[in-house]
Amino acid sequence: MGVARSGEAATGREPGARSGRRDQLLEIAAGLFATQGYAETTMRDIADATGILAGSIYHHFSSKEAMLDELLRGFLVDLHERFAAAERENTDPQETLSTLIRISFSCISESPHAVAVYQNESATLQRQEAFAYVGDYGVRIERIWLRVLTAGQEAGVVRSGLDVKVAYLFMRDAIWSAVRWYRPGGQLSLETVADQYRDLLYGGLF
Amino acid sequence: MGVARSGEAATGREPGARSGRRDQLLEIAAGLFATQGYAETTMRDIADATGILAGSIYHHFSSKEAMLDELLRGFLVDLHERFAAAERENTDPQETLSTLIRISFSCISESPHAVAVYQNESATLQRQEAFAYVGDYGVRIERIWLRVLTAGQEAGVVRSGLDVKVAYLFMRDAIWSAVRWYRPGGQLSLETVADQYRDLLYGGLF
Amino acid sequence: MGVARSGEAATGREPGARSGRRDQLLEIAAGLFATQGYAETTMRDIADATGILAGSIYHHFSSKEAMLDELLRGFLVDLHERFAAAERENTDPQETLSTLIRISFSCISESPHAVAVYQNESATLQRQEAFAYVGDYGVRIERIWLRVLTAGQEAGVVRSGLDVKVAYLFMRDAIWSAVRWYRPGGQLSLETVADQYRDLLYGGLF
Amino acid sequence: MGVARSGEAATGREPGARSGRRDQLLEIAAGLFATQGYAETTMRDIADATGILAGSIYHHFSSKEAMLDELLRGFLVDLHERFAAAERENTDPQETLSTLIRISFSCISESPHAVAVYQNESATLQRQEAFAYVGDYGVRIERIWLRVLTAGQEAGVVRSGLDVKVAYLFMRDAIWSAVRWYRPGGQLSLETVADQYRDLLYGGLF
DNA sequence: AATGAATGAGCATTCATTCAT
DNA sequence: TATGAATGAATGCTCATTCAT
Structure with missing residues (x-):
């Protein structure tokens, strides 16, 4: 969300925001798992809600x-x-x-x-x-x-x-x-x- | 439901067992739904546990x-x-x-x-x-x-x-x-x- | 068309009505084949329209x-x-x-x-x-x-x-x-x- | 549709061939639909003729x-x-x-x-x-x-x-x-x- | 003749996952 | 990091057909 990608101060990420996408993905996934159920939530659901493609999740989580x-x-x-x-x-x-x-x-x-x-x-x-x-x-x-x-x-x-x-x-x-x-x-x-x-x-x- | 077919006494079916397969299927499905979850239970699971093929369930239930x-x-x-x-x-x-x-x-x-x-x-x-x-x-x-x-x-x-x-x-x-x-x-x-x-x-x- | 099967006289069927069900089935099937297409017409469609069960068609036609x-x-x-x-x-x-x-x-x-x-x-x-x-x-x-x-x-x-x-x-x-x-x-x-x-x-x- | 990806000229793709697979699939499907009939054509038929797996078609067409x-x-x-x-x-x-x-x-x-x-x-x-x-x-x-x-x-x-x-x-x-x-x-x-x-x-x- | 239960092969579709770019 | 095309296994469901009753 609002992640300033270009260079972001050369990975000089401010502490607290840490690995933006990763946290964001986990949070969104948690919400979906909670409301729809784990099995009923697809990687596409998570990806769509995050604004990326399903395959890209695997850059942050192995499964x-x-x-x-x-x-x-x-x-x-x-x-x-x-x-x-x-x-x-x-x-x-x-x-x-x-x-x-x-x-x-x-x-x-x-x-x-x-x-x-x-x-x-x-x-x-x-x-x-x-x-x-x-x-x-x-x-x-x-x-x-x-x-x-x-x-x-x-x-x-x-x-x-x-x-x-x-x-x-x-x-x-x-x-x-x-x-x-x-x-x-x-x-x-x-x-x-x-x-x-x-x-x-x-x-x-x- | 519960159709008492002539000869039921002859076959020695205890009352309450009624229309065998249908009741059996629903009971087995209930057990699986309860323990594995509805979405996680496949028609094959139910069929296997009943001893018939998955497609045959549709003779008793429409879905x-x-x-x-x-x-x-x-x-x-x-x-x-x-x-x-x-x-x-x-x-x-x-x-x-x-x-x-x-x-x-x-x-x-x-x-x-x-x-x-x-x-x-x-x-x-x-x-x-x-x-x-x-x-x-x-x-x-x-x-x-x-x-x-x-x-x-x-x-x-x-x-x-x-x-x-x-x-x-x-x-x-x-x-x-x-x-x-x-x-x-x-x-x-x-x-x-x-x-x-x-x-x-x-x-x-x- | 109008094949007189042996025994027709025995059953006392009036000539012209011939083997009722068989003709009826073929006629109904023809109508469904014509309007829905052969592949799109199921044996159940034909049986339903005739008022019998699908399996029963096989007493009249081999397939x-x-x-x-x-x-x-x-x-x-x-x-x-x-x-x-x-x-x-x-x-x-x-x-x-x-x-x-x-x-x-x-x-x-x-x-x-x-x-x-x-x-x-x-x-x-x-x-x-x-x-x-x-x-x-x-x-x-x-x-x-x-x-x-x-x-x-x-x-x-x-x-x-x-x-x-x-x-x-x-x-x-x-x-x-x-x-x-x-x-x-x-x-x-x-x-x-x-x-x-x-x-x-x-x-x-x- | 018709997205001119950078490098299209480089790959020497002739204009008109555009988004390869999608067009190819539709063309192949059209041929099969025309000769075998729509209902008689399976997704596997289309996939086989294209050289991919049936499930992969859904990457290009929703159904x-x-x-x-x-x-x-x-x-x-x-x-x-x-x-x-x-x-x-x-x-x-x-x-x-x-x-x-x-x-x-x-x-x-x-x-x-x-x-x-x-x-x-x-x-x-x-x-x-x-x-x-x-x-x-x-x-x-x-x-x-x-x-x-x-x-x-x-x-x-x-x-x-x-x-x-x-x-x-x-x-x-x-x-x-x-x-x-x-x-x-x-x-x-x-x-x-x-x-x-x-x-x-x-x-x-x- | 007809029933109803069952079969087994097949179908459209879904989905987690992989990978070259 | 992200994309997008592809995989392969699985899923719910359909249907022609068989067969004991």
């Missing part, structure tokens, strides 16, 4: 799968890191849980496309060897949540009758599914949704 | 789309009817809500494939004219839940601070998403899950 | 090609016989020519479907070994016309400057093409058309 | 129908324009008629494939919405001929007893059908045929 991989891996690495940091830096289970929920909604807000793609495609993807890491990260993230929930139960702040695994799945699905209907700029602000969700979860959990 | 249509329409008509009946026959909002939740889990138990397909494909499908009814039924079902939640709020049993629309989406997503991970015959019985979900929702709602 | 064959062969045998008789029974070239033209229009009137099929498909068909006879009859018929035209030229009634081959093709195409636009029961009666054509041809020929 | 459309539209637009110009630029009816006939034979000589396809497929095509223009051009062309014939009748050079519509159909069919048997380089030159046809028509008309 369509590589685009999906980069998108998901970036998202999962970041998400896991943020969750892990939250667990590391907090001691109070209830506080930690609040942070995990807040991080989740931040992600929906910041990378809705990646979240949607993860929601829609991860089940199918995990069966492919190349995307086994998607399942791995899912497990690692689940373990964090389970540890926090268990700690909460031991601290007596989370209901003792609860199966923490069920509670985790319940929370995970409720929260992440919001990406499917949440439209930024719509009637509801993400904060409002996040607050209501927290109340609903807390009322049920504690 | 791949027709199979999806029959699957979704049957599911939605039935689901809507059960929800509508629950609203019609109950007066107490909390009781009604319990029934709606119970029906939802029944559906997940009885037609997991249809539920999964609906979960995974409805967003994409609604943009197609031929599947506009998918969105229509979604709206009708939402209205039922919203009426029940509002009635609950007016009766003072549902928290007054709650945005019923947000609460509905929260419940809907949490419940229906269970189809993605629930495996019949696994560690958790559906009843256990349903009970825990009801408790989590009630704790949050009331 | 789709067999239907076309029977249609064309019957037409060509009959046409050739009539032309040959006209040549045999007439002595005056101009009289004979008139008869040939009259026979042609009779055919268009009596078997418009067969004429149309012959017009539309003969070129493609002649390349197939099984339909080589179509070309053969074409040649035989052409020879009759050429003999009559040559006799007319020798008798001094047909213009001497004329290349009889060109004249024949001119006449043949003009006359038979009428089947493409002539609609019985329309504004023009076949007689009117035939008269005008004869005048146009005579004016040009003599 | 098989698009090829037919381009062929017919180009032919009809050109033919109509030439007929219209002839009517516009001539005052004497007999002279105009001569020109129309001459133009027709020119077309047969220059674009025999397009003429043949039009002859063979137009009847079937007109029923399809996308090819309605084929019928429209047919009507427009007919109107030109009818106006000229009528003017000739009023000027007293065309026989008064003639139904001009019948005369037109007679002429049209006789002339255009020649494409079916005329082979350039055969015994008869097109000029010879055209001359004989003109004489035959004039003898009949005037």
Whole structure:
């Protein structure tokens, strides 16, 4: 978009804009993958939306799968890191849980496309060897949540009758599914949704 | 459909198995659509799994789309009817809500494939004219839940601070998403899950 | 045409109605071949129009090609016989020519479907070994016309400057093409058309 | 179309050959459509004859129908324009008629494939919405001929007893059908045929 | 005679990918 | 970097034909 090609100061690209086309392609692809589905999105769709020809994408990405991989891996690495940091830096289970929920909604807000793609495609993807890491990260993230929930139960702040695994799945699905209907700029602000969700979860959990 | 041909008793076909191939095909297709995705499932996949040739499917269904249509329409008509009946026959909002939740889990138990397909494909499908009814039924079902939640709020049993629309989406997503991970015959019985979900929702709602 | 198969008497079928379904099928097929084209007409089209299932046609005809064959062969045998008789029974070239033209229009009137099929498909068909006879009859018929035209030229009634081959093709195409636009029961009666054509041809020929 | 790429002179491409493959494909397709029929010609036939794979055709044409459309539209637009110009630029009816006939034979000589396809497929095509223009051009062309014939009748050079519509159909069919048997380089030159046809028509008309 | 299920070959079309320019 | 022509495998679908009932 508006890439000044002629010479661009002899590749003296300003930091932050980095490899323009590459980022642009990945962003556009993410949007299409999220709304149409990965399989339903063709390289031509991506190319058309970017204003180049399909074959030219291969100068930036080795395959369509590589685009999906980069998108998901970036998202999962970041998400896991943020969750892990939250667990590391907090001691109070209830506080930690609040942070995990807040991080989740931040992600929906910041990378809705990646979240949607993860929601829609991860089940199918995990069966492919190349995307086994998607399942791995899912497990690692689940373990964090389970540890926090268990700690909460031991601290007596989370209901003792609860199966923490069920509670985790319940929370995970409720929260992440919001990406499917949440439209930024719509009637509801993400904060409002996040607050209501927290109340609903807390009322049920504690 | 369900034509009882003379001699059916003679061939010892149990009632319910009815028009063999057609039902078999739809069931197999449903399973594949649910696990691989509609677009990712080829007519050959379905045919192979059934033990016939791809072209032969067209003796029973006019197109791949027709199979999806029959699957979704049957599911939605039935689901809507059960929800509508629950609203019609109950007066107490909390009781009604319990029934709606119970029906939802029944559906997940009885037609997991249809539920999964609906979960995974409805967003994409609604943009197609031929599947506009998918969105229509979604709206009708939402209205039922919203009426029940509002009635609950007016009766003072549902928290007054709650945005019923947000609460509905929260419940809907949490419940229906269970189809993605629930495996019949696994560690958790559906009843256990349903009970825990009801408790989590009630704790949050009331 | 009108082949009396053994057993016809046994079934007590009134003469003239003969083997009902078979004739009916061939007639319906002829109509469809004529209007949609042979390749574009499916066995299902024919079956639907007849009120039976496609597979059932094979109780009457061994193949789709067999239907076309029977249609064309019957037409060509009959046409050739009539032309040959006209040549045999007439002595005056101009009289004979008139008869040939009259026979042609009779055919268009009596078997418009067969004429149309012959017009539309003969070129493609002649390349197939099984339909080589179509070309053969074409040649035989052409020879009759050429003999009559040559006799007319020798008798001094047909213009001497004329290349009889060109004249024949001119006449043949003009006359038979009428089947493409002539609609019985329309504004023009076949007689009117035939008269005008004869005048146009005579004016040009003599 | 006709994009003069830099280096075209360098590659020594003669002007008129222009965008090689596309033109080549359309020409080859035209030949196959004309001799085998449109429906009977497969994309593989065209691709094989061109020396590429069937799928590659779609790089140049969006569909098989698009090829037919381009062929017919180009032919009809050109033919109509030439007929219209002839009517516009001539005052004497007999002279105009001569020109129309001459133009027709020119077309047969220059674009025999397009003429043949039009002859063979137009009847079937007109029923399809996308090819309605084929019928429209047919009507427009007919109107030109009818106006000229009528003017000739009023000027007293065309026989008064003639139904001009019948005369037109007679002429049209006789002339255009020649494409079916005329082979350039055969015994008869097109000029010879055209001359004989003109004489035959004039003898009949005037 | 007719049905209806099935076959197997073929068709137009799509699409990720490659590569010379 | 980008183009555009080409590939080759796959996809949904059609259709003449067969055959047990």
